[in-house]
Amino acid sequence: MESPIDSYLRRIHNEIARLKDGAPYSTIPAMAQVDPDSFGIALATVDGQVYEIGDSREEFTIQSISKPFTYGLALEDLGCEAVDAKVDVEPSGDSFNEISLAEGTGRPANAMINAGALTATSLIKGSGGQSSFKRILGTFSAFAGRQLSVNEKVFESELKHGHRNTALAYLLRSFDIIEDDPAPVLEDYFRQCSVLVNCFDLSIMAATLANSGRNPLTGKQVLGIGSVERVLSVMMTSGMYDDAGAWISSVGMPGKSGVAGGILAVLPGQVGLAVYSPPLDDHGTSVRGLATAQRISRDMELHFVRAARAGRSAILTAYDVTETPSGIRRSVESADVLRENGHRARVIELNGDLLFAGAESVARELSGLPDSVEVAVLDLRRTEQLSDVALRLLTALRTALAEAGCELVLVEADGSISASLAEDGGPVPSFSARSEAVEYCENRLLQHYGGQEVPDHVPVTASPALAPLGEADALALQSRMTARTYDDGEVIRRVGLRFGGVYFITSGKVSSSSPGPTSERVKLNTLSAGMTFGEMALGSSMRQETTVRAVGPVEVMLLGEDAIADLEATEPRLALALWKALTRDAYTRVEQYLRESAVRIRE
Known part of the structure; x- marks a missing residue:
């Protein structure tokens, strides 16, 4: 059976695919030749279930969606205080490539704009025999749960045509925000933007952030919770640049876009969303990606105000x-x-x-x-x-x-x-x-x-509790019983009453309840025709432990306390057979209760 979530994604994919606004990014020549109709959606839960539709496995370069992950690695390496000294956490309100540096210090406003992202990249150093970029790529791969690679053609094109980013890097160097030669930093930055991903990868990367930094597929803890908290906070306020306010209002999740057409959104504790569609709006955001995020957030109630509680499996x-x-x-x-x-x-x-x-x-x-x-x-x-x-x-x-x-x-x-x-x-x-x-x-x-109609009436002689007895003995017991009827809701036995005999339900149902920890009553079970009650009082100081009430019209046959005493005095063999049968029936119920308890413990 198809999940309704798959059906829903198929429906909105078909609807949103009709949007033809925007145009693919063309500043980098190697990125201009893409199919504008490509469109994929992937939604990953924090336990690793992924729903995907459309071109969700088509690869594209990660571009600016790389920024939160490099920023997170810098935070892991150096801690918040050292990173904050180089790049602020304030929303700039500027577009992604704006020259937005603090007066006097040259500190970028946040790590999501290009100036801040270049700074974060400069903070990653080689370690353990790995170059700085190998560590960046390794982090991206750990987030995605598979080894990622670089599109060398896009990298070369970015390196050749990324003049504004080159200017930004050297401007940052003039303020000592970038402390060494900017050329290697630019290479690392352009390479990280040229890493190939697909929607499935991005949804897992988003779900890893949603899962407090632990990859839901591999179980690897990629980032600590402190770093995740900072990354998601900056994504919420600054991930969508000069469109951040509209994004927060209409989508309400930390998000990040890339000029290749990817969008990533994170709902902590619940899901990660990824969309790919190359045509961009004036903010550099995928037109279909934005429409999809808005639609899913609204329909699935993923806005952080509505989805404030952690959403583990129910x-x-x-x-x-x-x-x-x-x-x-x-x-x-x-x-x-x-x-x-x-x-x-x-x-x-x-x-x-x-x-x-x-x-x-x-x-x-x-x-x-x-x-x-x-x-x-x-x-x-x-x-x-x-x-x-x-x-x-x-x-x-x-x-x-x-x-x-x-x-x-x-x-x-x-x-x-x-x-x-x-x-x-x-x-x-x-x-x-x-x-x-x-x-x-x-x-x-x-x-x-079984071809068996469930009987509305079960005579005493057919009661399962008396199954060990022969028909003659069952008839003999029935002759000592009295018939009683009760209306819907009428109390048959109340907590605290002395033992009053054994009730054989011949028609209808009864419910039993007991006092709860406060004043409310806790319903225990419902008994139907063919079942018995009342005998359990014999094991509770001769007192009734539950209240038994009729559920609809009920007919019973009562083997009363006096009838039982007379039976024991005049027909001890039959009395012993009765008690053996009732004891067997009681043990069967206890065994069933223990099986139910074992299921709860095992689960």
Whole structure:
């Protein structure tokens, strides 16, 4: 199944490709002969998932997008104080190649304009048997997660025609900002601008910055968090030069552009975005790249004001219903059907905020489900903030799952998410407890693969708890029971009551709850026809530990305390058989609880 994020990128790529404004950069002759229709997008998460569309693997020179990474290397080598002495951190409001130096000192305003970038390059020295440029290229490669190379033709063209940068370098030398011969600095600078990358590379480089300096593909820590903090701060205020204010307002992410047509944007803790399209606007920014960044930021709510919290994966754990069954006692035949087909129903528990990154991890999980999965259960009870983009993705996922023959089921506290999804495509099954959703899955599997309709009425003689007894013994016990009915919401047993007997549910459902750490009640489980309750009080000082309430109309058969006492006095053999059966049933429930706990610990 295709991820809705892939579908979304394809759609906006088709729309934005129609923009024909701007023209490729022509000051450097070797860069003028490019295809103006080339257009690629790549979006990388902080855990290394990359979504890409169009010409995302077409190589181009990195140009000014190199500046943040060289600046970061200088910060790692020398520290902020030493670097600040050479290049400031103030936005200049000037274009990228402006001669913008502080009066008296000659210090460039920031490391994103050419004068500041030349200064940062001059601060990189050879070390460990590597030249200064080898170290720069090595840093770029570490960010990209692969060995990068230089386009020598573009380098030679830059060296031959980069007169303004040459003038800037010598002007910086006159102020002792560049302390040595500017010629090697210029060569390093022109070479770093001529490094070949593609959209995929740039998205990983951006995601590495978003991931606090650790490459999400290789796991290598490329920059320390202090350097990353400084780099992203300067990118936010100065990365887009004289268009920085408009960029911050409309995109809201630290960004950097290059005259070859690349754009990079970083949302810390969540994603890195890269776009390639050669035609530029008057600010030297890719026309389609800017439009794409604005569109994705708006649609995916990536502006830093909206996406202020870190966006790690929202997946807490995922498992088949065979690992944590509903708790309903099934016949041997039904249990065999569920054991064989339980993998067709998948439960995914979520936690934290569902902003873009969290919603993306959910989309990735659901899109990657095997074709054999027919029901996908999303447990949303631990989620906190659910963004509009998360709702849109869930809507798209519900449709895509349905087309693939898979039903989406929700577990949520109040049914509000199900109601929102229903507005765009009909009702979505929603339950307040995981066990109810799993029961729904089990019943669907039993109907489909076992040809078994789930009974609305289960007589005492068919109760799974009494399965070890013969029919005659079960009938004898039933003769000692009394029938009772309860209306929806009526309390059947309350916390603290003395043992009152064993209740056999013959029709309907009941829910059990217990007091929480504060005044609220915590729902524990739901019991259906064929199940029992009340006997657990025997192990709790003869006191009821939970409140049991009817969910809809309920019919039970009660083997009361007096009936049990009489049974023990008059028919000890049958009484012993009953207790053995109930004990076996209780141990089965405990075993199930331990399996569920083991799943949580393992995950």
